[in-house]
Every structure is written in C-alpha cells, then in structure tokens.
Amino acid sequence: MPEDQPTDADLDLRAPHGPLPEGGSVRPITRWGTPVMHRPQAAVRTYDEALRTLAADMVATMYAAEGVGLAACQVGEDVAMFVFDCPDDTGTRTVGVVCNPVLTLPEGRDRRLEDDEEGCLSFPGSFESCPRPDWARVDGTGLDGEPVTFEGDGLLARCLQHETDHTLGTVFGDRLSAKSRKRLTKKHDAAAEDFPLTWPAG
Numbered sequence: 001m002p003e004d005q006p007t008d009a010d011l012d013l014r015a016p017h018g019p020l021p022e023g024g025s026v027r028p029i030t031r032w033g034t035p036v037m038h039r040p041q042a043a044v045r046t047y048d049e050a051l052r053t054l055a056a057d058m059v060a061t062m063y064a065a066e067g068v069g070l071a072a073c074q075v076g077e078d079v080a081m082f083v084f085d086c087p088d089d090t091g092t093r094t095v096g097v098v099c100n101p102v103l104t105l106p107e108g109r110d111r112r113l114e115d116d117e118e119g120c121l122s123f124p125g126s127f128e129s130c131p132r133p134d135w136a137r138v139d140g141t142g143l144d145g146e147p148v149t150f151e152g153d154g155l156l157a158r159c160l161q162h163e164t165d166h167t168l169g170t171v172f173g174d175r176l177s178a179k180s181r182k183r184l185t186k187k188h189d190a191a192a193e194d195f196p197l198t199w200p201a202g
Helices: 049-064 154-167 178-190
Strands: 069-071 081-087 093-104 113-119 127-133 135-141 147-153
Touching (some): 049 069, 049 081, 069 154, 081 154, 093 147, 093 154, 113 154, 127 154, 135 154, 147 154
Antiparallel strands (some): 069 081, 113 127, 135 147
C-alpha cells in the first residue's frame, strides 16, 4: 500500500495540534513514593530542543509500556507536561503534548461521573474503580509555546484528568478510599515480579 494511502488507524486518529514527537529513548518509569511524583511540577518556561527531546522520550516510554498517557514526572522529570495517545467513546484516538495544563470539568447538571477502572504506569499491574467526570477539557501550550486545547469523553476524559493530576503531584490512588487503595496495593504487589524497576526500558 502506498504511504500516502490512509490506513484504518489513520482514519480514527486526531492530531489537532500535530503529531507526537518521534525518535525518543525508552526510560524506566518512576514509581509512586518517589518525591517527584507527589509534588506540583515546575511550569514550562523555556520551549527548546531539550523539552522536545524529553517529550520524545516520554512518547517512546508510553508506547513501550502500552499506556495511553504519560507525564514528565513519570520519567523522573520535574516538568509540568504530559503526552497522550488515547481513544474516546467512539474509538477515535487523539494524540497530543500539553505543557502547563489547566483542566476544565463539567459543573452542576452537566456533571456526570463514570465509575470505571483506572490504572497508572507508575503503580503497574493494578486497577481499581475511580469515579471521574465523563467529559474533560485541557488547555495549555505545545512544544513551541503555542496554545493547545484537547477535550473529549470516555477514556480520553479520564486520561486528561489523570495526567493533569500528575502535573499537580496527585496520583489516582489519592482519590481512592482507604479500602480501595488497599485492594489496589495488593494487586500491585502481586504483579511486582512482572514490572522490575527498569521497566519498560529493561
């Protein structure tokens, strides 16, 4: 098939602010408990090649770990940025990079919660139900400092909320009850051998 012929995957892909950066290196994923995971991240002020390289590494790491989103703190960097490649309720994938994200959620009568399972690459091998609004929008900047906006429903809404939380020093386990957090930890511990500290780079 010629390269300029769209594939089924291309037809179901949205990149409103351009494609994800390529050519990055896979890094080990930073785990919950590491200080950088539990504090607000430093705002992006400089848009340079170093930032683009970090984003490319994050994309490579996200795909290697088979995730749908990854924040900079998850590769140990104190930077308010995340990357994502995530489907919405229709199955359409949206890809993007967001620096300094600001989250907008429905309020009042428009606010509906979806109580679906959620997991985190920084606490691998475990999932637990976590209620979140069924729609979200994130505004921020791209890798060149230009304004970007992403919005959606379903898993995409959950992803945008989850990754913005990371830039604020919040992990989704912080949003769980003590009982749910205990179940999550038990599942994580049972799967620990499948996820060495070098994962997914190892």
